[in-house]
Amino acid sequence: MKKIIIASTSTVYGGAYLDYLLTSLSELFKDTDKILFIPYARPNGISYDNYTSKARDAFNKIGKQISGIHEFDNPVNTVKEAKGIFVGGGNTFVLVNQLYKNGILSELKESINNGTPYLGTSAGSNICGLTMNTTNDMPIVLPPSFKTLGLVPFNINPHYLDPIPNSKHMGETRETRIKEFHCFNTQPVVGLREGSWIDVNNNQLILKGEYTARVFEHNKSPYEVESGYNFADLK
Amino acid sequence: MKKIIIASTSTVYGGAYLDYLLTSLSELFKDTDKILFIPYARPNGISYDNYTSKARDAFNKIGKQISGIHEFDNPVNTVKEAKGIFVGGGNTFVLVNQLYKNGILSELKESINNGTPYLGTSAGSNICGLTMNTTNDMPIVLPPSFKTLGLVPFNINPHYLDPIPNSKHMGETRETRIKEFHCFNTQPVVGLREGSWIDVNNNQLILKGEYTARVFEHNKSPYEVESGYNFADLK
Numbered sequence: 001m002k003k004i005i006i007a008s009t010s011t012v013y014g015g016a017y018l019d020y021l022l023t024s025l026s027e028l029f030k031d032t033d034k035i036l037f038i039p040y041a042r043p044n045g046i047s048y049d050n051y052t053s054k055a056r057d058a059f060n061k062i063g064k065q066i067s068g069i070h071e072f073d074n075p076v077n078t079v080k081e082a083k084g085i086f087v088g089g090g091n092t093f094v095l096v097n098q099l100y101k102n103g104i105l106s107e108l109k110e111s112i113n114n115g116t117p118y119l120g121t122s123a124g125s126n127i128c129g130l131t132m133n134t135t136n137d138m139p140i141v142l143p144p145s146f147k148t149l150g151l152v153p154f155n156i157n158p159h160y161l162d163p164i165p166n167s168k169h170m171g172e173t174r175e176t177r178i179k180e181f182h183c184f185n186t187q188p189v190v191g192l193r194e195g196s197w198i199d200v201n202n203n204q205l206i207l208k209g210e211y212t213a214r215v216f217e218h219n220k221s222p223y224e225v226e227s228g229y230n231f232a233d234l235k
Numbered sequence: 236m237k238k239i240i241i242a243s244t245s246t247v248y249g250g251a252y253l254d255y256l257l258t259s260l261s262e263l264f265k266d267t268d269k270i271l272f273i274p275y276a277r278p279n280g281i282s283y284d285n286y287t288s289k290a291r292d293a294f295n296k297i298g299k300q301i302s303g304i305h306e307f308d309n310p311v312n313t314v315k316e317a318k319g320i321f322v323g324g325g326n327t328f329v330l331v332n333q334l335y336k337n338g339i340l341s342e343l344k345e346s347i348n349n350g351t352p353y354l355g356t357s358a359g360s361n362i363c364g365l366t367m368n369t370t371n372d373m374p375i376v377l378p379p380s381f382k383t384l385g386l387v388p389f390n391i392n393p394h395y396l397d398p399i400p401n402s403k404h405m406g407e408t409r410e411t412r413i414k415e416f417h418c419f420n421t422q423p424v425v426g427l428r429e430g431s432w433i434d435v436n437n438n439q440l441i442l443k444g445e446y447t448a449r450v451f452e453h454n455k456s457p458y459e460v461e462s463g464y465n466f467a468d469l470k
Contacts, residue, residue: 013403044411045418091415093374133375138412139328140368141419146377159406164399168248170429171394176279177373180326183280184376194405 003028003117004151004200006128008158008192008209010089010121018058018121020195024208026062028117032083035059037066040098041090041123055088079107082116089122089158092135096127097143109149118151122158125192129155134181134189136174152198152205153187153235160191160214178216188234189216198231205231238263238352239386239435241363243393243427243444245324245356253293253356255430259443261297263352267318270294272301275333276325276358290323314342317351324357324393327370331362332378344384353386357393360427364390369416369424371409387433387440388422388470395426395449413451423469424451433466440466 005021005028012020029035039051046054052068059066066086072078079085085108087095099105112118120128126135127148134155163173172180178189191214192198199206207213212224215234225231240256240263247255264270274286281289287303294301301321307313314320320343322330334340347353355363361370362383369390398408407415413424426449427433434441442448447459450469460466 009405011405013405042415042418043407045415094415094419133377134373136373136406138369138371138416139374139381140412140416142368142381146374159404161404161406169394169396170244170246170248171371171396172278177375180277180280180329181373181375183277184329 001115002113002151002200002202003115004112004128005119005197006125006152006156006192006200007119007121007197008125008160009194012195016058017054021119021197022058022062024197024199025059025064025119028119029062029064029084032117033063034065034067035084035086036069036078036082038069038085038087038124040069041088041092041095043088043090051088051090055086059086075102075104076107079104079111082111084117085112086119087121087124087127089124091140092123092126092132092137093139093141093143095123096132096146096148097141099127100144105149109151112149112151125156125158128152130187131155131185133185134178152200152231154231155181155185155187155189157189157191160193175214175216175222178222182216182218186218188218190214190231190234191216196227203232205234207231236350237348237386237435237437238350239347239363240354240432241360241387241391241427241435242354242356242432243360243395244429247430251293252289256354256432257293257297259432259434260294260299260354263354264299264319267352268298269300269302270319270321271304271313271317273304273320273322273359275304276323276327276330278323278325286323286325290321294321310337310339311342314339314346317346319352320346321354322356322359322362324359326375327358327361327367327372328374328376328378330358331367331381331383332376334362335379340384344386347384347386360391360393363387365422366390366420368420369413387435387466389466390416390422390424392424392426395428410449410451410457413457417451417453421453423453425449425466425469426451431462438467440469442466
């Protein structure tokens with residue numbers, strides 16, 4: 001029984017870290033008080049210790065204890081023994097590079113597919129898709145591969161942004177970038193707006209939060225789906 | 236005598252393709268009427284032919300003839316024989332991947348260092364830096380390396396964007412992304428705002444256009460430099 005929350009962002013505007021998700025996280029992690037945190041994505045370049053403290057403070061509010069994976073000698077065994085896993089946001093290239101370096105991608109995939117509850121936010125959500133090719137992050141390091149966990153049969157674009165009206169900036173919009181992705185790749189992409197998440201319960205993949213999501217399929221016009229939509233048939 | 240224009244963007248808001256640069260391009264390419272265009276970056280996924288037509292139309296205005304590199308059988312020899320080179324914008328990952336695939340990076344570097352005048356816009360400017368690690372583009376394909384031409388001893392961030400005041404978006408600002416880059420890399424980064432370019436004449440690297448540029452050095456606070464600034468000592 002796969003149980004996953006794939007969240008666009010850890011923090012919504014004006015809110016505290018993870019606050020808007022705490023009720024859902026109590027439910028997701030109801031069978032364990034201990035959660036393994038993987039701080040590899042290092043937002044703002046913060047240290048693993050500081051990032052783990054931040055996650056710890058948030059999970060304390062719902063009575064859960066956080067350990068950082070870097071506190072253990074053997075990351076593979078640590079993933080194997082975890083009863084709940086949280087991969088936080090930051091830079092997806094740095095995260096994926098470190099997951100490959102420590103050889104834990106296949107272990108993570110197996111654990112989560114076997115029912116270990118998982119929370120991903122931002123970069124931690126990108127890796128739930130087939131590949132990290134639809135991250136918004138800057139490629140500050142080169143990972144050996146862009147292939148990720150494939151927990152869902154499509155790609156995620158977190159922090160999805162609509163074109164800014166009347167913008168004078170000539171850089172690509174998010175939609176343009178995803179259209180370019182589809183010149184070279186065929187899997188669908190779900191653009192998740194901040195405050196949205198996908199709640200995966202085995203074969204149900206339900207859009208949660210108050211916003212619509214934007215779906216990009218190869219050779220189709222993009223379309224919006226409402227909160228409550230089930231992505232079960234998207235592949 | 237190295238002669239290069241490294242432009243943040245091909246097009247400024249409200250303008251036509253390359254229009255704001257045409258006077259400078261007449262000067263840059265004054266010794267040749269024929270310019271080789273490299274359309275590999277494929278903005279919006281357009282074909283090489285269509286992209287080359289677009290460049291052709293712009294350069295016609297200053298009496299220059301454009302050929303697309305894809306119209307020739309041997310890209311390496313074509314670069315070697317070119318009297319002027321223009322690499323247009325689009326997706327930097329796609330561009331760099333194709334440059335590696337066709338084995339023309341070292342030829343490009345040699346030609347330009349030996350004096351073949353070069354124009355880069357956006358992705359074509361990113362590759363003038365030491366690496367493409369500071370592109371803004373989506374990683375829609377995985378190139379074999381992020382190492383680029385190193386025509387200047389720092390990295391370029393084109394389409395540089397200041398934080399948007401009162402934005403409720405929680406994704407990283409450009410400045411945050413470049414700070415994260417400096418957790419893993421030490422070379423300076425020049426953030427070029429749209430409408431700015433660097434005019435390289437051998438050892439003079441002068442900021443042109445009406446805007447300041449933002450310079451990021453490892454372990455230093457970022458700072459602004461005025462139009463007319465010489466980056467000769469930045470390394």
